Amino acid sequence: MDPEQFCSGFRYKRDRTSIMKTGKSEVVAKAAQKLSWFLVLPLVLILAFFLILPLVTIGIVSFWDYNEWNFFPAFIFDNYHYVFTSHVTLATYLKTLKFTVLTWFFCVTIGFTVAYFLAFHVRSLKWQIALFLLCTIPFWTSNIIRMISWIPFLGRNGIANSILLEMGIIEAPLEWLLFSDFAVVLAFVHLYALFMVVPIFNTMMRIDKSLIEAAHDAGASGFQILTNIIIPLTKPGIMIGSIFVITLVMGDFITVRFMSGGQSASVGRIISNEIALLQYPAAAANAVVLLSVVIFMVAIMLRFVDIRKEL
């Protein structure tokens, strides 16, 4: 169930006990409870059909067996056995984590800086909105196109190498610009930085300006204000952005394939390969493991910050 619904349910219970103390409107409270369940119903149904059911199906299929053209009910642990014993699994998870950490780091740095500039340096609301929209314009085109457009730019005879050669900075084309881990991380940061900018900007806009003024009056330096006030107060925004970036990168398969020239593997690519080869049960087992890892990561992140405050 959605955490928000969950906690509003709790809140409701608390309210009810206080009402019951008055002893008067118990009937009204019961009706209200019924109504609240009724109101939650559509969400429950949607989540049950489009989230729980598919996940359960994937869970079940991960124990099935398969051959070249078909997969069929069985109860075998081969799929999981392979996932947990193959050295490829460890290698791909490490690689995927490497992409995730690097992408996250650059997205936070860029996202925080951009949001800080928008929220605290741009004074008029009109300009804030205008510049914010400017940030979103590249996102009107497709992910794939934005990603692929890097290929001619970074290639051996691409624009970047030609310019560097022309300027005499390098003597031979840089090979690592394209089809490398560098290219993958670059594309990820380009694709997902906005997911960091938006929530951080959102929380920053909610910071009471008088807090900063008070700190200033109390003699805090700009750096102290940043570390003692702004960063702690934007933590929920950073965390929401991080959840977006980390889940997106962990599950990606297409960016890794295109930008690494098919040379790097990520967990998502392994799954997509297995699907392409009709090995659905193997793909399902891999997906279950990936899902658990990502949920675990998000759970740890939620330990640090209470993002409910932001919702």
Next chain:
Amino acid sequence: MKKTENSNTEKSLSRRSFLKGTAASAGAVLGSGVVTGFPTVWAQNIKNVTLRQFGTGVSNLNEVAAKVKEDLGFTLEMTALDSDSVTQRAATQPKSFDIADIEYWICKKVWGSGNLQAMDTSKIKNYDKIVGTFKSGKLTPESVIAQGTAPHTVGFTEGANGTTFADNETGWMTLIPTIYNADTLGIRPDLIGRPIESWTELLNPEFKGKASILDISSIGIMDAAMVCEAMGEVTYGDKGNMTKEEIDKTMAIFTEAKKAGQFRAFWKSFDESVNLMASGEVVIQSMWSPAITAVRSKGIPCVYQPLKEGYRSWGGGLGLSANLSGLELEAAYEYINWYLDGWVGGFLMRQGYYSAVPETSKNYMSEDEWGFWFEGKEAKGDITNPFGDVMEKAGAVRDGGSFYDRMGAVACWNAVMDENKYMVRKWNEFIAA
């Protein structure tokens, strides 16, 4: 997903009701005593038939659909997909197609699913003219049968409802062969500057960071095997059906090369291979014939280099969905007969492929075109492809020479192995290494 399913059921429903209508009108004709009316009724109704074909990009061409409408009167809907998606669809969505345009190795994979029906060769007019490769496996009586999933080994089944492959011409074909070619490495002669003669060159350190191989496991492993065998590192019993040990050895050699930075990229789709080659990112790689011509038509020199160890070959054909019956089945046979009648053959041969019935294709090609593409003769004038682009200037000779030179030097066919599952895992490990 849901939407497609719905539209499919709608389609099959309307087809069913349509068939009922046909039966009723046929009955009416019979009832009124005009027995001779049968073929006429079909000839009229066939215009309402729509056949849904899917397959790889090579032969799913809109020009073919347009010509079908013109010559036969019915509608052919085409969907082009990559090899993996084609396999997936043939195996898992039997109701989504009427005709499957698939490769022989895909046929080996999916025939067991029962989604395709065998074809009665007595209904195929040009059956006798189909080249030997697809019947006995021998191009000429002296030919040696190549390794791998040779088309004739999966081309026949026991009967109308056969589920296993037969080793002789039973009169029931799984696929009607339509298109095939001999593949080798593509090179950029301008960037290499010396003759390339062997498959070993793919792993030559001279091309470090400038080589590529295709990332479709069942085809890539064959290219890899051609290289390892040529290097003398691995001896194979049958490259098309490797043992676990042979797979391990092959992948070990390639993994080592990958770690040393031999490969610039791996490609999965036709366009990727063209871009890699045209941009100069790669100078030697596994490639498909039309990709070579696509690079050349950009004015960039590119050669489909014949190699002394021979070619890796592939073949494709048309298979009928098990769901086809009645009028639509007749239409499908008519389509297949038309396919082998020469027009499509000529159309494909002018792009560098071969037709299963070359002699009928000859009628639809100029003497110069036939000489260049099939006989390996020097072009007398400019050679254009069916779309009107100039492919070769006068005086050019086809890489590899004549049909018999090229198809006679096939070392192995694209294949599915008994150890397929193991091979796929090893291939994935190679990609992830």
